[in-house]
Amino acid sequence: MKSIIEIEEATIASVLAAYRAGSFTARELVQAYLDRIDALDRRGPTLNSIISVSDTALVEADALDAAFAATGELTGPLHGVPVLVKDQIETAGLCTTFGSSAVVDYLPTKDAAAITRLRAAGAIILAKTTMPDFATSWFSTSSQSEITKNPYDLARDPGGSSSGSAAAVAANLGLVGIGEDTGGSIRLPASFCNLVGMRVTPGLISRAGMSSLVVPQDTSGPMTRTVEDTARLLDVMIGYDPEDSYTTIVGVARQNGSYLDGLEEATISGVRIGILREVFAADSDPEGAAVNSVLRTALDALTAAGATLIDIEIPDLMHYVGFTSVYFTRSLQDMNEFIQARPQLGFSGIDDLHATGRYHRKLDLLEGIASGPRTAKDDPEYLERVLAQGEFQRSVLAIMVEHDLDAIAFPDTRLPAPTHEDVYSDRWTCLTYPTNTVIASQLHFPAVTVPAGFTADGLPVGLEFMSVPYDEARLLKVARGVEKVTAARRAPSLDTW
Numbered sequence: 001m002k003s004i005i006e007i008e009e010a011t012i013a014s015v016l017a018a019y020r021a022g023s024f025t026a027r028e029l030v031q032a033y034l035d036r037i038d039a040l041d042r043r044g045p046t047l048n049s050i051i052s053v054s055d056t057a058l059v060e061a062d063a064l065d066a067a068f069a070a071t072g073e074l075t076g077p078l079h080g081v082p083v084l085v086k087d088q089i090e091t092a093g094l095c096t097t098f099g100s101s102a103v104v105d106y107l108p109t110k111d112a113a114a115i116t117r118l119r120a121a122g123a124i125i126l127a128k129t130t131m132p133d134f135a136t137s138w139f140s141t142s143s144q145s146e147i148t149k150n151p152y153d154l155a156r157d158p159g160g161s162s163s164g165s166a167a168a169v170a171a172n173l174g175l176v177g178i179g180e181d182t183g184g185s186i187r188l189p190a191s192f193c194n195l196v197g198m199r200v201t202p203g204l205i206s207r208a209g210m211s212s213l214v215v216p217q218d219t220s221g222p223m224t225r226t227v228e229d230t231a232r233l234l235d236v237m238i239g240y241d242p243e244d245s246y247t248t249i250v251g252v253a254r255q256n257g258s259y260l261d262g263l264e265e266a267t268i269s270g271v272r273i274g275i276l277r278e279v280f281a282a283d284s285d286p287e288g289a290a291v292n293s294v295l296r297t298a299l300d301a302l303t304a305a306g307a308t309l310i311d312i313e314i315p316d317l318m319h320y321v322g323f324t325s326v327y328f329t330r331s332l333q334d335m336n337e338f339i340q341a342r343p344q345l346g347f348s349g350i351d352d353l354h355a356t357g358r359y360h361r362k363l364d365l366l367e368g369i370a371s372g373p374r375t376a377k378d379d380p381e382y383l384e385r386v387l388a389q390g391e392f393q394r395s396v397l398a399i400m401v402e403h404d405l406d407a408i409a410f411p412d413t414r415l416p417a418p419t420h421e422d423v424y425s426d427r428w429t430c431l432t433y434p435t436n437t438v439i440a441s442q443l444h445f446p447a448v449t450v451p452a453g454f455t456a457d458g459l460p461v462g463l464e465f466m467s468v469p470y471d472e473a474r475l476l477k478v479a480r481g482v483e484k485v486t487a488a489r490r491a492p493s494l495d496t497w
Helices: 014-020 027-043 057-071 113-120 163-170 187-192 227-237 244-251 286-304 317-323 329-341 348-353 364-370 380-403 420-424 438-443 472-488
Strands: 050-053 082-088 124-129 174-179 195-201 219-224 270-275 308-311 405-413 446-453 459-464
Touching: 014 082, 027 057, 027 082, 027 124, 027 174, 027 219, 027 227, 027 308, 050 163, 050 380, 113 124, 113 227, 113 317, 124 163, 163 187, 163 195, 163 219, 174 187, 174 195, 174 227, 187 195, 187 446, 187 459, 195 472, 219 227, 219 446, 227 472, 286 308, 286 446, 286 459, 286 472, 317 380, 317 438, 329 348, 329 364, 329 380, 348 364, 380 405, 380 438, 405 472, 446 472, 459 472
Parallel strands: 082 124, 082 174, 270 308, 270 405
Antiparallel strands: 050 124, 174 219, 195 219, 195 446, 405 459, 446 459
């Protein structure tokens, strides 16, 4: 390949086709991404989205090239696909920090289950991406890597907690990315960085080898530039894992065939979408009004393309969103259990890090978790919270049934990406930021964000679509139909550096 610019906006399909045609090799592609990381992440605009780079990626690429030359066949559906992985997910032989400066030289001896599946499909783990300490923020503030820049406006944050994956995939530093989502950590940064980001029903993808925040709510998932690439990753990542009992739900989901099936022909025509207007920003807020303007244009385009949009309300929505949150009820228990299973990390838990001040000073969520109950049973309202979650789920399911909805749509967040100054001046903290991504998370529903457009200032805006558990295939078709109509994905202008 002649230039690092030539790989902009490549897709899995285009790369596999190029391999088959002999246009370039896996080594050449990996080297092109390494050059781009050096030019844009380490130098130039210094995005600071990559925490560590694999020192075996080129060797792995050579092995794949040799196998293809010998057989004429690709080794799997992700043959030679360079993947960027959030540093929350363990990778054998590649340093994993969980975004924490307290983690020094931790080299896992075993891949997380999701990484094992990616490698078996032929993927190359290219690099690990930045994140806030143990995924405890909507922003990129990390004691390990400090801040990551948004490639669409370097003065702004890319969102969190999958900060580096969002910024790096948006800037074409890798072909696809993997993030993690507890309350919106895939979807919020994807919306800030003009990406497709999907949260699946928790349990469809194994969490073994991934640090937890709220175990029943956690899931890893794709962060990509196209809906099709998200589907291709899900085809590989979803599946039963005896190390994660939650994955037994794959027997309930019973997905038949590929998530790619029918995707190219997908259309928004005839799709029924509930619009949750109560979580849009007030037009009296200039920043919110800028987001609303983009969303109105996108929704008008969906209507013109044949979608039926129905305004809906979820009864007592804000009460349910607040009361069913269990970060301060069980996160300390779940996070400490993960840490204590890894004594080589050298500390006993999140409360230990908090007590010794070994965390980024802008992580108010981490502070709240560290000061909370040691186990969920210590929260006298835990049972009521769990029961309320069931009520919340039934309430939303009733709306979807009564209106025969394919999905419910709303902005991932009411505002565009904040500036770093907004975060450091405490204009916004994790606990005060008006994100809507927690809705699907606390329902345990799948959701996907799709680029909707850009504000007049050039900031990306995402539109989230939420559906019922195990409905990922239909949700992807809705997302693909929306993607065709909005056509809002565009690369950031970074190559002038």
